[in-house]
Amino acid sequence: MAKQVKKDDTVVVIAGADKGKRGQVLRVDRVAARIVVKGINVRKKTTRRSAQNPRGGIESVECPLHISNVMLEEVYNARHAEGAKAADAKKADAAPASAES
Template sequence: MAKANIKKNDVVFVIAGADKGKSGKVLKVDPKKQRVIVEGVAVRKKTIRRSQAHPNGGINDLEMPIHISNVMAEERYRAKRDAK
């Protein structure tokens, strides 16, 4: 398993996948599964059933993990882009 240079609270840029071109702050890193959760990227809808804790139920936005190879540190991405 390769070492990931991305840590929590880093600003990253999505370089591949459905959310390509978006950037955001890393909320969580899972090194075993090689996944990261990025704020505002890969957002999915999650329905909440009615219960005593949530009497009205509802729909929440939930950030899903994406593979660590699909993101790059934003400063590194900008430097690479400007070097061309």
């Protein structure tokens, strides 16, 4: 069974504009199948002046990603380590014969 992504897990983005970036999960919405990752999928949002925020202005907000676009970091690292081992084996098999023979 696949591991569930939980709050405070470290994930790697595997699709989209932020592909390859890593971050910590801040929030998980299982119903909508979306997660919010710290520093990933950041958008600018304008805020109006108010009593709490007298200046207003532009602030950065992390928007949700679909859960299928991320992978747990430990799973990601394990998969890429297997791929590196396979690539090294193929290189060794395909090495040219030495000139001495």
